[in-house]
Amino acid sequence: MDCKVVFAALETVCEDNISALCGPTDLPYGTVAERLITCMRQIQEHGRALEPVVTNFTTVYHHYDFDAQTPGNGYRTLVKVLQSCILHIIHKGRYIASNYNSAFFRADHNASEMEAYCIALSQLRALLYLAQRLMSDNNCGQLYSLQDEDLSHKFVQEYSSMHKACFYGRCLGFQFSPALRPFLQTVVISMVSYGETYGKQQSGLGIAALSLLTSGKYVMNPELRGAEFERITQNLDLQFWKSFWNLTESGLITGFNRIASNPVQVNFTLTVPPETLHLPLASDPTLSATVSPPLAHWGPGPVHMRLISYEIREGQDSEELLAFSRTDPPPISMSHLPWVQKQPRSPWLLIHFHGGGFVAQTSKSHENYLRSWSKELSVPVLSVDYSLSPEAPFPRALEECFYAYCWALKNCHLLGSTAERVCLAGDSAGGNLCITVSMKAMNSGIRVPDGIMAAYPATLLTTDASPSRLLTLIDPLLPLGVLAKCLNAYAGTDCQTVQPMVGNGSLSALGRDTALLLSDLTQGASNWIQSFLDPRRSSGSSPSSAQRRKLVNNTSTTKSGSHMDYPDNFEPLRSESLAFVHPTSCPIIRNPFVSPLLAPDQLLRGLPPVHLVASALDALLDDSVMFAKKLRDMGQPVTLAVVEDLPHGFLSLSQLSKETDIAVEICVARIREIFQENNTSPALRQRPKMERSHQSTSPLG
Incomplete structure (x- = not known):
């Protein structure tokens, strides 16, 4: 799709929503209207800043393809992912502008959705700026900074500090095929539920039962799910990932x-x-x-x-x-x-x-x-x-x-x-x-x-930087922290593996009943997602919602010397805790x-x-x-x-x-x-x- 058409549609949607919500209204949700107006103005600002960046990419990214018959490289992908995010915003914005005065309009739900995509758009803006830096520092046609250790180090630093939870909550899987999104939601919910019980003094049936009981809150509260997934990908050791991935080995x-x-x-x-x-x-x-x-x-x-x-x-x-x-x-x-x-x-x-x-x-x-x-x-x-x-x-x-x-x-x-x-x-x-x-x-x-x-x-x-490697900031199946743990383990440099309290955490320790319950959890989560995401079940006054508004309103221009310098007084949102990513630097x-x-x-x-x-x-x-x-x-x-x-x-x-x-x-x-x-x-x-x-x-x- 022509990027000019996409950005023009985004501008129109933002103006339509701001005009409608700023005008005289008898709506009972004034605070929610203020949230939406603030959100749409920020989306508008992001769109105006990103349009020339995307235009520049579209004029040159074909130089990085394998050949003319095989269009595909990380720069193209970043533009495509950004457009997918914007198209979601346009679709939701048109719905809000057409239905905000309806008696059945779910104000808090729609405001939360738009805020989530506003945050995602902000972080994608940061990725596009990082990609610009890669393109300017590399030779034409080269996708990796194999000689620029400083740039690769900066990339790891940015991943470690940037806010990532937004991509694992309401926005989870927006860039992938729609048919795969329920599956990705199931995987993430299962992972965070398993992560919450991982390492506790439970065994077999106990771990599975706890996972099953705790999964419901991650279905109903997408923001909590995103924050917990970010915590898991940043903090849990390699044995957790081995244990979780090996669930596919269960007999059931x-x-x-x-x-x-x-x-x-x-x-x-x-x-x-x-x-x-x-x-x-x-x-x-x-x-x-x-x-x-x-x-x-x-x-x-x-x-x-x-x-x-x-x-x-x-x-x-x-x-x-x-x-x-x-x-x-x-x-x-x-x-x-x-x-x-x-x-x-x-x-x-x-x-x-x-x-x-x-x-x-x-x-x-x-x-x-x-x-x-x-x-x-x-x-x-x-x-x-x-x-x-x-x-x-x-x-x-x-x-x-x-x-x-x-x-x-x-x-x-x-x-x-x-x-x-x-x-x-x-x-x-x-x-x-x-x-x-x-x-x-x-x-x-x-x-x-x-x-x-x-x-x-x-x-x-x-961990050398490339445009497609920037996707590890938003990928639910291959985050950079997990990827680096695997690569370092293969190189023999990962010496920080800690055995969990339940032994090695493998499925063999869980037993057949555990596998059965975990499978029920995985299957059931897919069915729960649509029914439990009813916004009336998730109050906008919850702490996660307040934190979400704080993220949307965060326009701090204070920059740490250890972070990448971004243009236009822009600064991406940062996580409350840093991820530790051990660079793959051994010979x-x-x-x-x-x-x-x-x-x-x-x-x-x-x-x-x-x-x-x-x-x-x-x-x-x-x-x-x-x-x-x-x-x-x-x-x-x-x-x-x-x-x-x-x-x-x-x-x-x-x-x-x-x-x-x-x-x-x-x-x-x-x-x-x-x-x-x-x-x-x-x-x-x-x-x-x-x-x-x-x-x-x-x-x-």
């Missing part, structure tokens, strides 16, 4: 996923002992390379994997393979399934590395879409359960994933595949591991995979096998075709754009698809909305393209730029 939730997803005939875990492997050299198959088992930190240890196959294929029921499974009785026995026809080995093999910030989740968390992939692609899927940080920092996970890849090549006949074509696929942290495993394969001289599909991968594991973070975006060309030259699928609203968007540019400029085959309106982690949200289904279909199409490519010669991997495919769906702007 995974059981529901299995019912909702495609049934498969093969789905069991394998434990491969740490034995030295010998694989043929890619350059001379008559010679072999030795691959040692994972050794980092505690010496040789087994590697755990999960085999998923829609159909039973030759080798998958062999005694040799089933010996790696500790299930008793064996997970597959053809004698018990006489009606099932065994299929021949597939020429394809999909090896998967799951996401979870290097600190949480397993193949079980990602089973839903892996089952679908196995059916749609008719391919066996081997998903690796690598060891997690901070207990197993870099390079343990990389060693285990590389070993699993080598073991799969050597034992593909057991997995139901001939491995004529092998694809690595992963999301987020798993996307990083797909790239670094391939780099390690090249470095070891063994066969590299035939292609990589990496969804929203982390290619730069630092390990810049190791090319940790941050492949920083890898020298010689470590990346020879990679197989890399297919990146990113989301425009993901804080890691610029990771994908810059990595795609780096590979393209080297002459490496690469594609980039950018989808709209989805958060980080959209693969795990499949079937929740049309948008997530489309994004998942793009990922499947990329994998299929890898499998169906006939020419595997090195010349293919060096084909000219004009022959490569760069695709974007739902372009921005």
Whole structure:
């Protein structure tokens, strides 16, 4: 949408509301009218200041795209998010102007809504100013300030002090697809309820019961929910996040996923002992390379994997393979399934590395879409359960994933595949591991995979500033404080982890009844949201409402020397307490096998075709754009698809909305393209730029 049209509409709405509310009125809510007038005037001031800023961005942000056919970068996203906020304000403002004198007009509710979006607009204004600073300090086309440590430090400081609660209350998820907002509300409510009981001297049933009882107040009071979420993201340790994310491992939730997803005939875990492997050299198959088992930190240890196959294929029921499974009785026995026809080995093999910030989740968390992939692609899927940080920092996970890849090549006949074509696929942290495993394969001289599909991968594991990283200020799924904790844990620098009083806080300590109650909480919150957000249940005279008005009226021009200097006597709202974000500054973070975006060309030259699928609203968007540019400029085959309106982690949200289904279909199409490519010669991997495919769906702007 044309930004001039948006800002003109905003100006008109503000004038209409101010004129209507300032005129003669018999309305009984004079104080609320004053709140609305003050709010609309502040929105008007923000809009007038932001219009030239946005106009400047729209004239140049195409220079930061991957190519003309793939519009997408952090600058575009910030403009899009700002426009989404303004469109919400315009919609609400038109409603107020048309209905403020109605007997059924809910004055306090509408005033609270408008105040919340006014605060969000103020904070987004700060983000646009920060993005301006990034653009002026970086070379044209560069999205990261890799050399400007001072600017990255300022970015972390701003995140630590800026008010963020407004984005997790009434405004929660405004930038995402409308179909996903109830889900995001459910996640945030569940998280703050779980956070309130986390660490208390309760166990199992007690934690779940307390979470269930306390969740109602966060449904009815959005401001309290936002403040509590901000507290959690700023203060709670990494073990809390591991514990909460691992709730997806509960038997009830995974059981529901299995019912909702495609049934498969093969789905069991394998434990491969740490034995030295010998694989043929890619350059001379008559010679072999030795691959040692994972050794980092505690010496040789087994590697755990999960085999998923829609159909039973030759080798998958062999005694040799089933010996790696500790299930008793064996997970597959053809004698018990006489009606099932065994299929021949597939020429394809999909090896998967799951996401979870290097600190949480397993193949079980990602089973839903892996089952679908196995059916749609008719391919066996081997998903690796690598060891997690901070207990197993870099390079343990990389060693285990590389070993699993080598073991799969050597034992593909057991997995139901001939491995004529092998694809690595992963999301987020798993996307990083797909790239670094391939780099390690090249470095070891063994066969590299035939292609990589990496969804929203982390290619730069630092807190360096970029326009899309600014989204961590407003993202309910990937706040900067949490992201930094995960990255530092993987680097082995997070030594401040504190064990909660209930043990390690994992779901295993909660038990089946706890999982049941927490699942009830998650399911029930979605139904409560619409009914409990009735403004008559949340009095405007509550302390949270008073604090909200104080935030809206805060126009202080007193600036701390430690904060960024903003133009026009503007200062964003600040939090009452500071977040502690430990910058990712240790040398390990810049190791090319940790941050492949920083890898020298010689470590990346020879990679197989890399297919990146990113989301425009993901804080890691610029990771994908810059990595795609780096590979393209080297002459490496690469594609980039950018989808709209989805958060980080959209693969795990499949079937929740049309948008997530489309994004998942793009990922499947990329994998299929890898499998169906006939020419595997090195010349293919060096084909000219004009022959490569760069695709974007739902372009921005």
